[in-house]
Structure formats: C-alpha cells, structure tokens
Amino acid sequence: MKKTVITTFAICAALSTQAQNKIAIDGSTTVGPIAKAFAEYFMSANPDVNITVSESGSGNGAKSLVNNTCDVAAMSRPMKDTEFKAAADKGIQPVAHVVALDGLPILVHPSNPVQALTVEQVRKIYLGEITNWKQVGGPDKAIVSISRDTNSGTYETFAKLVMSKQKIHKNCEYVGSNGAIRQRVQSTPAAIGYAGLGFVDKTVKALKINGIYPSAETVQTGEYPIARPLFMYTNAYPKLGSPLYRFVTIHLTEDGQEMVEEIGFVPVTAY
Amino acid sequence: MSAKSNQSLIMSDAASRRHRMATLFGQSILFLITSLSTLTVFFIFYFILKDAIPFFKLEGFKEFFTSARWYPSGSPAEFGALPIFMGTGLVTLGAVVVAVPLGIAASVCLSDLLPFHIRQIVKPIIEILAAIPSVAYGFFALVVFAPMLQNHGGAILSAGTWMILGPIFALLVIVMGDLTIDKLRNKVKNPKLAGAIVFPILGILAFTFIYRLASHLSGVEISSGTNALNVAVILGIMALPTVVSVSEDALQAAGRELREGSYALGATRAETIIKTVIPASISGILAAVILGVMRAIGETMVVWMASGNAARLPDPWYNMLQPVRTLTATIAGDMGEADHVTGSSRFHVLFAMAFCLLAFSFIMNLASELIVKRSRKKLGK
Numbered sequence: 001m002k003k004t005v006i007t008t009f010a011i012c013a014a015l016s017t018q019a020q021n022k023i024a025i026d027g028s029t030t031v032g033p034i035a036k037a038f039a040e041y042f043m044s045a046n047p048d049v050n051i052t053v054s055e056s057g058s059g060n061g062a063k064s065l066v067n068n069t070c071d072v073a074a075m076s077r078p079m080k081d082t083e084f085k086a087a088a089d090k091g092i093q094p095v096a097h098v099v100a101l102d103g104l105p106i107l108v109h110p111s112n113p114v115q116a117l118t119v120e121q122v123r124k125i126y127l128g129e130i131t132n133w134k135q136v137g138g139p140d141k142a143i144v145s146i147s148r149d150t151n152s153g154t155y156e157t158f159a160k161l162v163m164s165k166q167k168i169h170k171n172c173e174y175v176g177s178n179g180a181i182r183q184r185v186q187s188t189p190a191a192i193g194y195a196g197l198g199f200v201d202k203t204v205k206a207l208k209i210n211g212i213y214p215s216a217e218t219v220q221t222g223e224y225p226i227a228r229p230l231f232m233y234t235n236a237y238p239k240l241g242s243p244l245y246r247f248v249t250i251h252l253t254e255d256g257q258e259m260v261e262e263i264g265f266v267p268v269t270a271y
Numbered sequence: 272m273s274a275k276s277n278q279s280l281i282m283s284d285a286a287s288r289r290h291r292m293a294t295l296f297g298q299s300i301l302f303l304i305t306s307l308s309t310l311t312v313f314f315i316f317y318f319i320l321k322d323a324i325p326f327f328k329l330e331g332f333k334e335f336f337t338s339a340r341w342y343p344s345g346s347p348a349e350f351g352a353l354p355i356f357m358g359t360g361l362v363t364l365g366a367v368v369v370a371v372p373l374g375i376a377a378s379v380c381l382s383d384l385l386p387f388h389i390r391q392i393v394k395p396i397i398e399i400l401a402a403i404p405s406v407a408y409g410f411f412a413l414v415v416f417a418p419m420l421q422n423h424g425g426a427i428l429s430a431g432t433w434m435i436l437g438p439i440f441a442l443l444v445i446v447m448g449d450l451t452i453d454k455l456r457n458k459v460k461n462p463k464l465a466g467a468i469v470f471p472i473l474g475i476l477a478f479t480f481i482y483r484l485a486s487h488l489s490g491v492e493i494s495s496g497t498n499a500l501n502v503a504v505i506l507g508i509m510a511l512p513t514v515v516s517v518s519e520d521a522l523q524a525a526g527r528e529l530r531e532g533s534y535a536l537g538a539t540r541a542e543t544i545i546k547t548v549i550p551a552s553i554s555g556i557l558a559a560v561i562l563g564v565m566r567a568i569g570e571t572m573v574v575w576m577a578s579g580n581a582a583r584l585p586d587p588w589y590n591m592l593q594p595v596r597t598l599t600a601t602i603a604g605d606m607g608e609a610d611h612v613t614g615s616s617r618f619h620v621l622f623a624m625a626f627c628l629l630a631f632s633f634i635m636n637l638a639s640e641l642i643v644k645r646s647r648k649k650l651g652k
Contacts, residue, residue: 141494142494144494144495149580149604149605150343150344150604150605151604151605151606159344165345165346167342167345170339170340170341170354170581170582170583171581171583171593171594172581173495173497173579173580173581173594174579174580174581174596174604175497175576175580176575176576176604180413180576183413183414184413184417184497187414187417187418187421187496188417188418188421188494188495188496189421190494190495191495
C-alpha cells in the first residue's frame with residue numbers, strides 16, 4: 001500500500017517535471033479537433049511548450065494514460081470501471097475535465113421527406129424492428145442503417161443513449177469515422193446514420209429527435225436527448241499554474257469557447 | 272625474373288588462411304541473414320498462436336465456428352465468427368470471378384496475340400495496378416463506386432455480366448462446337464456444313480442466356496453500394512496484375528516448339544491457344560489463380576472502407592448485394608478497444624482470426640508451390 005502511494009507520488013513528480021515543456025495527447029477522433037485547436041493556440045502563446053496530438057480512439061487514449069505514455073487522454077465517453085481499475089492498479093488517478101458538449105444528430109439524405117423521429121423509433125430502426133421508411137412516414141424504401149465501428153466513443157455513446165445497451169441488428173453497416181458516415185449518408189438516399197454535431201452540413205439532413213432539432217442551444221440546455229460531454233483526462237489534477245493546468249483549462253476562457261464553437265461543438269457554458 | 276613472378280602468384284599459407292576465413296565469415300553472415308528472414312515466419316506463427324490459443328481455451332471452438340452472432344462488445348459478449356468467415360469467402364469468390372476470366376484473357380492476349388513491342392508497353396501498365404496503394408482503391412470504392420452502384424446498379428450489373436460471361440461463353444461455344452462436330456464426324460458427310468449449323472446454334476443459345484440474365488439483372492435495385500459486390504470488383508481489379516503476370520509467364524513457358532507443332536498439324540491460332548497452349552500451362556494458370564486468391568483474401572483497407580462491415584450471413588448465401596464483414600476488416604477495426612483492460616476474449620479472438628487467415632494462406636501458398644513444381648517437371652524444365 002505504502003509502496004503504491006510512493007510510486008504514485010514518484011510518477012506524479014516525474015509527470016509534472018516532464019510536463020514542463022512537453023504535453024502528449026492521445027485519444028478520441030471526435031475530441032481530436034478540439035485538442036489540435038487548443039494545442040495550436042497554446043503553442044503560439046507558449047513557444048517553449050511542445051504539444052503532440054495523436055488520434056487513436058477513446059479506448060486507446062485511456063490505455064495510453066494508464067500506461068503513462070500520454071499526459072492527456074481525449075475521450076468522447078467517460079472512462080469505464082475496468083479502465084479506472086487498471087489505472088488504479090498502475091497508480092494512475094484519472095481526473096476528468098469536460099471540455100465541450102456534443103450532440104449526436106441523426107442524419108438522413110436531404111431528399112428524405114422524414115423530418116422527425118423519436119428516440120424510440122431510432123432504436124427500433126437500429127434494432128431491425130423498423131426496416132422501411134414508410135413505417136415512419138417516409139417513402140417505400142428499405143432503410144440502410146449505418147453505425148460507427150464498435151471501437152469508437154461515438155458508438156458507445158449511441159449504444160448507451162439510444163440503444164440502451166440493446167444489440168444493433170446484424171444488417172447494420174459499420175464505418176470507421178464520422179466523415180465516412182457523412183459520406184455514406186450523403187450518397188445513399190435510404191440511409192440513416194449518426195455523427196458528431198460538427199459533421200452536419202448542407203449535404204446531409206439532421207432530424208428532429210423527440211421534437212427537438214439538434215443545435216448548440218438544445219444540447220446545452222439538455223433538451224436534445226442524444227448529447228454527451230467530451231472529456232480530457234489527466235493523471236491527478238494538474239499542478240495549478242503548470243502548462244498542463246493551463247492547457248486543460250483553455251476551454252474555460254473566451255478564446256477556448258470560441259474555438260470549440262468554431263469546430264462545431266458546444267461550449268460547456270454560455271458566454 | 273620468371274621465378275619471382277611465379278612466387279608472387281602463389282599465396283603464402285597465412286594469406287590463404289586469411290582468405291578462407293574471410294570467405295567463411297562472409298558466408299556465415301549471409302546465412303545468418305537468410306535464416307533470420309526464415310525464422311521470422313516461425314516467429315509470426317508462434318506469436319499469433321500464443322495469443323490465439325487462450326481464446327479457444329476461454330470460449331471453446333463451437334461458438335466461434337458455428338454461431339452467426341458477432342457482438343464482441345455486448346454484455347455478455349458473443350463471438351460467432353461464421354458470418355465473418357462467410358463474408359471473407361464470398362468477397363474472395365467474387366474477386367476470383369472478376370479477376371480470373373479477365374486475367375486469363377489478358378494474359379493470352381499478351382503472350383500469343385499482341386506483337387512484342389506492344390506487349391512491352393501493355394504489361395508494365397497492367398502491373399501498375401499492383402503499385403496503387405490499397406487505400407486509394409478503398410477511397411475510390413467508397414466515394415465513387417458505391418454511389419454509382421446505388422444510382423446505376425442494374426446497368427452496371429448487366430454490363431458486368433456481359434464483360435465476364437461474354438469471353439467465357441465464347442470459349443465454351445468454340446470448345447463445345449468442336450466437340451460436337453468431332454462426334455458427328457462419322458455420321459455426317461460434310462463436316463463444314465455441320466460446323467456452319469452447330470456454331471450459330473450454340474452461339475445463339477449462349478447469347479440468349481447472357482442476354483436474359485443481363486436484362487434480368489438490369490432491373491435490380493441496389494439499396495446500399497457498400498456491399499460484397501463492390502469490394503469483390505475492386506479486389507478483383509487489385510488481384511488482376513498478379514493473375515496476369517503469373518499466368519502470362521506460364522503461357523510463355525509452354526514454349527515455341529509446342530505452338531509450332533500445333534500449327535504444323537494444321538491447327539489455327541485459336542485452336543492452338545485453346546487446345547494446346549492453355550492445357551499445357553494449366554497448372555501455371557492455377558498457381559496464378561491461387562496467388563490472386565491470396566491477394567484478395569488478405570486485403571484489408573478496401574474491405575474495411577467499402578464492404579459495409581455488417582456481420583451477417585448473406586441471404587441467400589450467394590447474395591453479393593448485401594454488406595459483409597471480413598476477417599481482415601474485423602481485425603483492423605476491432606483492434607483499438609480490444610485489450611486486456613476491456614476483456615481478454617475480445618483481444619484474443621482477433622488473434623484466433625489472424626491465425627485462421629495465416630493457416631489458410633499458408634496452405635494456399637504450399638498448394639501453389641506444389642503445382643508450380645509439378646508443372647515444371649512436366650514441361651521438363
């Protein structure tokens with residue numbers, strides 16, 4: 001017990017000295033753009049600090065933090081119990097910083113006349129109980145459902161908030177990125193998919209869910225039902241005033257909030 | 272003077288020993304390097320097997336090979352890899368259907384029809400296909416080919432039917448026509464007249480069959496362009512250079528004597544190619560096909576991007592218009608979340624799949640080696 005405490009302190013000390021001029025970020029492809037914008041902003045203000053951003057998925061980010069190979073794990077889902085346990089076993093104390101909010105709009109082809117669905121209907125589509133658009137007031141076309149791969153934080157959020165952990169039907173297609181979801185939906189008239197709020201543009205149509213259109217306001221107020229916080233995890237709370245501390249608090253500044261909004265996410269607080 | 276120069280030509284004992292040592296040293300270094308690359312193969316087998324065995328210990332064999340439910344992230348997790356094996360098989364089969372007729376036709380054309388100087392230009396161009404990175408193929412499949420399939424699916428299907436079945440049926444008509452005329456030869460007085468009757472009949476039959484099939488297919492609507500067909504076509508194109516270049520080598524190896532012998536017996540060029548050259552080099556062509564299969568089965572990026580990745584059994588089994596998931600794409604896609612932290616079965620199952628792939632390509636490789644060896648013996652080379 002004593003030994004773990006001592007190693008924890010040793011690692012913290014090592015980390016804080018290491019963090020003087022180098023910050024390594026790893027994790028979610030959703031949070032990646034935020035991390036990159038923050039890194040650019042931070043490095044232009046502090047040229048002596050070197051920040052590297054890798055995007056390998058939320059799971060890999062958690063893994064890197066547990067293995068002490070990164071300082072910040074960017075994650076689009078909270079850490080799981082198993083990951084907390086693995087971290088505790090290695091003397092790592094993950095602390096969450098919510099840097100932004102994100103809604104998961106349900107996307108369809110712009111030509112699709114369907115304007116709104118309920119969470120229940122979306123779940124039934126992904127469960128394979130609703131298989132044709134005419135069952136939800138659309139044209140007589142078989143629904144092509146598209147999901148993110150099971151590797152992504154986006155998928156886990158969708159699985160939790162929409163599917164309530166029920167299993168997605170076997171006909172569902174899986175793609176490897178939010179961009180690929182948009183690509184598939186914009187080129188497939190009968191498609192339905194989900195992606196981060198930042199990926200909605202003219203080429204796809206976001207649906208009203210439970211009567212609420214996904215937007216910055218509805219996500220912030222919690223009205224839009226499929227929304228999630230985006231995290232950055234650090235090992236323990238960074239030392240006040242240290243570069244790492246200043247980095248993980250950028251989102252609280254006005255510049256930080258503007259950056260978050262520019263990328264297409266929702267700042268945690270209205271400003 | 273002459274004695275002195277003689278002396279300088281003979282090496283002293285010490286120099287000769289040094290020389291031998293240097294030779295030995297050089298040889299042993301080269302041997303070491305060679306054995307290192309051989310050992311790598313064994314190491315790959317060892318390490319994959321080491322992580323694959325725990326999966327079978329944890330979950331057993333039955334579910335993995337027979338269940339159709341693939342939910343590695345569910346709770347409880349389900350590891351039925353049957354649809355994934357089926358998907359791999361279907362995609363590979365499709366790639367073979369695309370690559371083999373086209374590849375063999377192209378290689379026959381290269382080796383027996385085109386003049387030498389044109390061949391010198393065409394072959395390298397075909398081989399460029401092999402140099403295009405697979406992610407470029409995947410991007411094309413996802414962004415260009417998938418929407419095309421959705422919008423003009425029927426037209427593409429019927430055009431494809433013509434392209435693939437056309438040459439095959441032309442060959443069949445020639446061979447079958449010859450065979451029937453051969454049989455009729457004793458009964459009919461005028462073989463030329465028989466030919467004039469038999470060939471058009473067979474030709475029209477083949478034409479109507481393809482025409483009917485193509486017009487039936489042209490009515491098909493494809494709801495999702497990222498499916499087995501899309502990937503099969505792209506993989507077929509990717510396997511094409513392998514098939515063309517290996518089978519062209521085999522056709523070349525059949526030799527000039529064989530062709531001239533055939534001409535000497537009065538055979539036409541078509542007869543020589545179909546009845547003499549292709550049968551003589553059939554094992555080389557088979558080896559080319561196997562290599563093409565291995566190219567298709569191991570490809571990852573294209574299938575991950577454009578196969579749709581739905582772990583389902585195609586229904587019916589030959590339905591190429593539904594999304595499929597393959598072994599390689601599953602390994603690539605599930606790697607990130609699968610580690611000892613998130614549940615070890617999910618980690619080891621990927622190694623079990625990798626082992627199946629490795630075992631399969633090992634067997635295929637052995638088979639092609641054997642076939643090539645046998646064909647060399649037969650041709651006396």
